[in-house]
Amino acid sequence: MLLGRVIGAVVPCVVCEGLDGTPMLLVQPLDMAGSPKGRTVVAADSTRMAGPGEIVYYESGREAALALEPAFVPVDHAIVGIVDGLHVPGREPAP
Amino acid sequence: MILGRVAGAIHSTINHPFYNARKLLVVEKIDPEGLPAGDYLIAVDVVGAGVGERVLVLDEGNGARQVLSSSDGPVRSVVVGIIDHVELTRQAS
Numbered sequence: 272m273l274l275g276r277v278i279g280a281v282v283p284c285v286v287c288e289g290l291d292g293t294p295m296l297l298v299q300p301l302d303m304a305g306s307p308k309g310r311t312v313v314a315a316d317s318t319r320m321a322g323p324g325e326i327v328y329y330e331s332g333r334e335a336a337l338a339l340e341p342a343f344v345p346v347d348h349a350i351v352g353i354v355d356g357l358h359v360p361g362r363e364p365a366p
Numbered sequence: 367m368i369l370g371r372v373a374g375a376i377h378s379t380i381n382h383p384f385y386n387a388r389k390l391l392v393v394e395k396i397d398p399e400g401l402p403a404g405d406y407l408i409a410v411d412v413v414g415a416g417v418g419e420r421v422l423v424l425d426e427g428n429g430a431r432q433v434l435s436s437s438d439g440p441v442r443s444v445v446v447g448i449i450d451h452v453e454l455t456r457q458a459s
Binding site for chain 2: 272273274302303317318320321328330332333334335336337338342349351352353354355356357358359360362
């Protein structure tokens with residue numbers, strides 16, 4: 272899993288079977304200190320509660336689909352949690 | 367498995383049910399000499415590792431789910447060991 276910041280939402284008009292109603296969020300991957308690193312990804316939100324500006328952790332690859340219900344859906348990134356506190360001594364993220 | 371150093375911890379209340387009451391660590395990847403490899407990952411801790419400790423991280427989904435006794439958890443990375451020391455045998459080049 273990696274850290275990311277939600278920077279927006281994607282609203283699809285047609286999706287594959289099993290993805291109906293799944294929130295799709297734009298996520299900017301972050302490094303340990305909370306600074307942007309790498310290219311933006313679109314992630315399905317399994318918590319259904321993540322919003323713009325929040326720091327989240329997301330799973331990628333095969334495991335991402337397991338976060339959703341039903342499990343065998345075509346996604347490659349899924350948000351599995353919203354970060355309340357990130358404690359990395361010496362590398363505190365910007366609020 | 368890969369080598370890492372625990373850089374910190376993550377606290378979260380809103381999460382996928384699989385992650386309820388699981389301890390998440392921020393693990394910085396390191397090379398065998400212990401120098402940062404420039405990358406990190408977030409892993410579930412099952413051994414009680416603390417910040418600063420060198421750890422062994424399993425980064426494969428099926429093994430991770432087996433360790434966590436789950437058949438369908440959305441997980442891939444698990445801290446499965448705390449490293450005492452690494453012995454490196456230098457090859458003559």
